[in-house]
């Protein structure tokens with residue numbers, strides 16, 4: 001049993017590294033995400049730092065359901081770019097069709113891990129597109145580029161980490 005747990009932990013760590021690299025390759029480092037978390041929570045928590053936020057972002061990307069959602073969404077973006085997705089889905093993904101909505105639904109699997117504050121934060125982040133999310137959204141509008149899932153994934157990781165920060169430090 002112990003051995004099995006260790007193997008699971010090792011696999012999660014390996015997947016964590018893959019997830020972090022894929023995000024960074026597409027322009028979103030964990031530090032960028034931590035900056036969004038800081039902006040969301042600094043007004044509620046005294047002496048909060050980006051480094052403290054980064055610890056919570058790290059915690060979020062260690063969760064298996066988060067890793068699975070990130071890998072799935074980013075893969076769909078990539079397949080759409082490379083022309084491996086058939087119509088009518090391909091145009092919906094490449095055009096980031098506002099009525100598609102499955103990008104937000106997938107992101108909810110990430111937000112879900114830290115309870116209801118995460119949902120509120122996600123709605124807010126989706127609307128104002130702070131920091132790196134705006135750059136990701138803009139880059140996705142370039143010809144042949146698809147960031148339809150990525151912007152929601154990054155927003156959801158930030159929202160989940162923000163609610164983890166809130167649970168940890170609020171009410172002091």
Ligand code: MG
Nearest residue numbers: 103148149152
């Ligand atoms: Mg999207």
